[in-house]
Amino acid sequence: MYGVWTVEQIRTAEDRLLAVTPDGALIRRAAFGVATHALALLRERTGGVAGRRVVLLVGSGNNGGDALWAGYYLRKRSVAVTALLLRADRAHPEGLAALRRAGGRTVEVPAEGADAEALVSGADLVVDGIVGLSAHGSLRGAAPALVAAVRAPVLAVDLPSGVDPDTGAVEGDAVRASVTVTFGGRKPVHVLGRGPARCGEVRLVDLGLDLPEPELRVLEAADVGRRWRMPGPDDDKYTQGVTGIAAGSSTYPGAAVLACGSAVRATSGMVRYAGWAADEVRSRWPEVVATGSVEDAGRVQAWVVGPGLGTGQAGRDVLAAVFDDGVPTCVDADGISLLAKYPELWDRRDPDAAVVLTPHDREFARLGEPLGVELGPDRVAAARALAARTNSVVLLKGNATVVADQDGRVLVNPARSSWLATAGSGDVLTGLVGSLLAAGEDPLFAAACASWVHVRAGELAADGAPISAADVLGTIPAAVREAVLAAGRRPPLHRPEGATALCDDEPRHG
Numbered sequence: 333m334y335g336v337w338t339v340e341q342i343r344t345a346e347d348r349l350l351a352v353t354p355d356g357a358l359i360r361r362a363a364f365g366v367a368t369h370a371l372a373l374l375r376e377r378t379g380g381v382a383g384r385r386v387v388l389l390v391g392s393g394n395n396g397g398d399a400l401w402a403g404y405y406l407r408k409r410s411v412a413v414t415a416l417l418l419r420a421d422r423a424h425p426e427g428l429a430a431l432r433r434a435g436g437r438t439v440e441v442p443a444e445g446a447d448a449e450a451l452v453s454g455a456d457l458v459v460d461g462i463v464g465l466s467a468h469g470s471l472r473g474a475a476p477a478l479v480a481a482v483r484a485p486v487l488a489v490d491l492p493s494g495v496d497p498d499t500g501a502v503e504g505d506a507v508r509a510s511v512t513v514t515f516g517g518r519k520p521v522h523v524l525g526r527g528p529a530r531c532g533e534v535r536l537v538d539l540g541l542d543l544p545e546p547e548l549r550v551l552e553a554a555d556v557g558r559r560w561r562m563p564g565p566d567d568d569k570y571t572q573g574v575t576g577i578a579a580g581s582s583t584y585p586g587a588a589v590l591a592c593g594s595a596v597r598a599t600s601g602m603v604r605y606a607g608w609a610a611d612e613v614r615s616r617w618p619e620v621v622a623t624g625s626v627e628d629a630g631r632v633q634a635w636v637v638g639p640g641l642g643t644g645q646a647g648r649d650v651l652a653a654v655f656d657d658g659v660p661t662c663v664d665a666d667g668i669s670l671l672a673k674y675p676e677l678w679d680r681r682d683p684d685a686a687v688v689l690t691p692h693d694r695e696f697a698r699l700g701e702p703l704g705v706e707l708g709p710d711r712v713a714a715a716r717a718l719a720a721r722t723n724s725v726v727l728l729k730g731n732a733t734v735v736a737d738q739d740g741r742v743l744v745n746p747a748r749s750s751w752l753a754t755a756g757s758g759d760v761l762t763g764l765v766g767s768l769l770a771a772g773e774d775p776l777f778a779a780a781c782a783s784w785v786h787v788r789a790g791e792l793a794a795d796g797a798p799i800s801a802a803d804v805l806g807t808i809p810a811a812v813r814e815a816v817l818a819a820g821r822r823p824p825l826h827r828p829e830g831a832t833a834l835c836d837d838e839p840r841h842g
């Protein structure tokens with residue numbers, strides 16, 4: 333798990349450190365980190381460093397200063413460095429002097445007697461020092477044309493210019509980097525919105541900042557693996573948590589089949605289905621105990637309700653019956669629309685039973701509007717507000733999945749690809765959340781671990797080509813195994829002497 337700090341948190345910590353550090357020491361520490369990563373990239377892409385052409389795009393603040401000082405260190409390694417000064421009148425004076433001293437070339441943009449775009453397109457590596465933490469809005473002036481002329485890999489200093497530092501939003505022209513070198517701690521731009529896609533690989537240079545509790549946290553494989561419920565020698569199919577799925581209809585049986593399938597694949601307990609698609613579920617997943625109604629389903633430790641349910645009276649009655657059961661519940665898709673349409677359903681909820689809501693943007697707006705919660709560019713604030721307002725965990729889907737608890741904790745799962753933007757993908761996610769709730773997981777972590785496995789299973793299934801939601805079901809066990817192994821745990825093999833071994837991924841139902 334790693335932390336993510338807001339720009340304000342980072343600035344406060346930097347200011348405190350600046351006050352007790354010799355003048356210019358911090359910027360040189362940051363720049364030395366940039367130069368180290370630039371040299372590694374050059375070596376990797378061109379096989380060497382001496383004589384390679386690096387172009388620095390230099391803006392008006394300390395971000396440009398970092399780039400200029402990095403140019404100074406690169407000159408020390410005989411790299412041919414040209415700095416394009418986008419605001420020559422405001423370029424960082426000490427950085428500029430250092431680069432010139434070391435034999436670097438500086439060109440004012442618009443360039444006199446030099447074609448700035450040709451310099452950019454002829455570079456082996458471009459360093460983006462246009463703007464950093466003080467950025468607002470997209471690229472301006474000469475910057476968009478220069479960025480469009482880039483043919484080489486880009487190393488972004490702190491963040492790719494044109495991307496909003498606190499939300500990862502991209503509203504116009506912005507840099508697309510291969511590597512982003514950041515300082516002190518990761519910021520929201522590195523994990524939220526379109527940020528991750530623009531940052532490329534994020535590398536952290538330690539500045540020795542004294543940081544407070546992070547605003548956001550990101551789960552990694554080992555965090556998921558440490559928490560994943562694995563059956564012990566005394567477990568049977570009931571003790572591991574029974575997941576109930578109330579989803580699907582005669583019009584949308586597929587939602588039920590997918591949600592059941594993901595619950596079956598995610599845990600080794602038991603899955604019960606209640607609804608109008610019992611025949612379809614039984615024929616695809618014989619291990620699921622399928623009945624026609626929630627009341628007939630038998631005991632479960634958590635419910636999933638909503639996918640493919642419809643938003644009419646019949647769906648309303650299903651959601652009411654689920655809430656009456658008083659167990660942790662994941663409400664998804666039509667379930668969320670039903671809550672928006674029939675707000676009195678909230679009264680049926682047992683306030684002590686956790687609810688996880690998993691909206692996409694339109695469902696969020698539908699549910700949030702009457703509650704006075706708007707979905708603006710700050711998705712973290714929006715998810716937090718809805719979680720607090722509904723006393724629930726909110727998993728807001730998007731480029732980065734934001735999971736907010738009513739107590740203010742937020743976990744983010746940055747998307748690494750868009751393969752999961754496929755029909756039925758949400759039904760798979762909801763089954764995962766349900767199975768983790770049934771296993772007794774803390775609802776915030778149930779939602780976040782489910783999201784991690786969902787994304788990883790999607791990546792494994794896609795392997796560079798389009799996939800269907802059903803394909804993702806197939807790779808859930810591999811994603812779980814990866815997490816469990818990353819945590820240094822071995823899947824259990826409790827068997828008496830001489831008994832036949834189970835495969836690690838063989839279902840343990842029955």
Ligand SMILES: NC(=O)C1=CN([C@@H]2O[C@H](COP(=O)(O)OP(=O)(O)OC[C@H]3O[C@@H](n4cnc5c(N)ncnc54)[C@H](OP(=O)(O)O)[C@@H]3O)[C@@H](O)[C@H]2O)[C@@H](O)CC1
Pocket residue numbers: 346347350358359360362363391392393394395396398462463464465466467468469470471472489490494515
């Ligand atoms: N603090 C520290 O200890 C350390 C800081 N470090 C480094 O400092 C960086 C922050 O530097 P910073 O605060 O000087 O501002 P920076 O981001 O360079 O912006 C400069 C000016 O650009 C302008 N501008 C705004 N939007 C724009 C846009 N879209 N396109 C073009 N221009 C735009 C805006 O001026 P305006 O146009 O509003 O007059 C703004 O004031 C940080 O990211 C890190 O790299 C490291 O060295 C470690 C130690």
Ligand SMILES: [K+]
Pocket residue numbers: 395460461462463464488489490491492493
């Ligand atoms: K930058």
